Amino acid sequence: MQWIRVCAGIAALACASGAWAADQKAEPPAEWAAYIAAMREYDAIPDAEQRCRLLPDLPGNQWVPGAAKGRCAILRKPIFTLDEIDTLLETQGGRAELERRFEALLQANYDDPDQHDQISVAFQPFEKGGRAFQVAERWRKASPDSAFAHVASATFLETTGWTARGQRYIGETSRDRLRKMDWAFEAAVPLYLQALEIEPRLTPACIGLAKIGRQSDNVLQKHALRACREADPNAYFVALENITAAEPRWGGSDKALAEAVADAAQRAQDNPMLGALLGEAAGYRPSLASDLGPVADQLAEAARMGPSAGLSARAGRGYLRRRDPWSAVVYLSQGLRFRPDDAYRRYERAWQLRTLGDLAWAYTDMRVALDIEPHNGSYHYLMGLVERETHGEATARPYFKRAMQSPDERVLATGMYCQGYVTDAMWDDADACTRDFVADFPDEPEAWRLRGWYLDKVDDPGATDAFEHYVRIADTCHPFHKQQVEAVKRLLQRRAGADE
Secondary structure, eight states, X not given: OGGGGTTTTTTTOOOSSOOOOTTOOOOOOHHHHHHHHHHHHXXXXXXXXXXXXXXOOOTTOOOOTTHHHHHHHTTSOOSSOHHHHHHHTXXXXXXXXXXXXXXXXXHHHHHOGGGTXXXXXXXXXXXXXXXXXXXXXXXXXXXXTOHHHHHHHXXXXXXXXXXXXXXXXXGGSOHHHHHHHHHHHHHHHHHHHHHHHHOTTOHHHHHHHHHHHHHHOHHHHHHHHHHHHHHOTTOHHHHHHHHHHHSGGGTOOHHHHHHHHHHHHHHTTTOGGGGGGTTHHHHHHHHTOSOSSTTHHHHHHHHTTSOOHHHHHHHHHHHHHTTOHHXXXXXXXXXXXXXXXXXXXXXXXXXXXXXXXXXXXXXXXXXXXXXXXXXXXXXXXHHHHHHHHHHOHHHHHHXXXXXXXXTTTHHHHHHHHXXXXXHTTOHHHHHHHHHHHHHHOTTOHHHHHHHHHHHHHTTOTHHHHHHHHHHHHOOTTSHHHHHHHHXXXXXXXXXXXXXX
């Protein structure tokens, strides 16, 4: 996360790209103005699917008609929450109602285009931690012949396996994590298989098997994908897994990936939602780049082929790397349209919005990000900056204090925390804070600059030593420190003149 805020500096002052004050709000280029205005207007709508449908499409897109609306349907709330399922399981009548509603949703998957793929959405409550597995197992034990109950338990186990697997390469993943993944996948497979034996049309089961097979068993993967395509070849999640399996990193090839996307394009005539997948082949190679900046335009072109959360977000990140803040906001916003729960993308967009002076929108993004990841120190640090520039040091201080618990943010957050006491002339707190800062980080230039600043404010002669030490160790290749070293040298000259 460090590279996102290179230009913020520990004191959140301007460097290469600058940090706008709260009353300096940049205006978007004319080409993006209407889009940005609509994004800002509708972004606060609480219902995810409704918000997604109202948010504007990416300018210049070549999307299949209806693709965005279909992709937004994935954000629809599941037919039951976990609590509601738990309550229904308490009585025989409730269990019968649960089965009836899931049966009806499965049938609607094939009869009602507006309900296509909602059967997969219905199992999302079991992707969470906590008591999801307990509820799923209650359901399975109470209804041993229920395909839906088997998928509920298997969904939790599969998600547990992928969580243990993580995002790193196999060689970089610990044995303990791989053992947990293997255990979870091995427990999920027979449950999915049993579900398919009971109800072959239940595609969430074969999709789960195909994903597990992609990781660990080619035979299982091929069997599962064949079952999925026989049951519902036009399903979004079936096509998505077919495309993912064709990627070179999963044993496929560029040719196979292009063919899988072409198949989805043909089927999009029957299910426009599949149009969301039409940029995946074009965006695959650029997405693998270690630096997305040079390939941002390629990713943007791929995102204009289909309403993809991932391609749009990666294009936005590429423009962020290229220091093109408005393009970054445009593409990150489109990614968040389809993945509003992506806390890190909200963090990235908030940095750009703050740089552009839109503190209110940045605050909204960080509020959501912290709701999703309440212990993320980087998120607390950025929220502190936003609060500081909006309401002042007092409201920012709690966020900086929480950020100080994060190893990645401790130095930056401590600097901002101490600076707040100096700014507010809270001298006892400023004294203790800056003294601890230099003691804990004696090689950190900013610690000595802030210590000198406090001592100078209270006319303590120790300010000269602190400032001189700062000048000796500051890295003047950094724009912020280059500027501050010159300012400190002038201050030292004034102090020397005052002592004569």
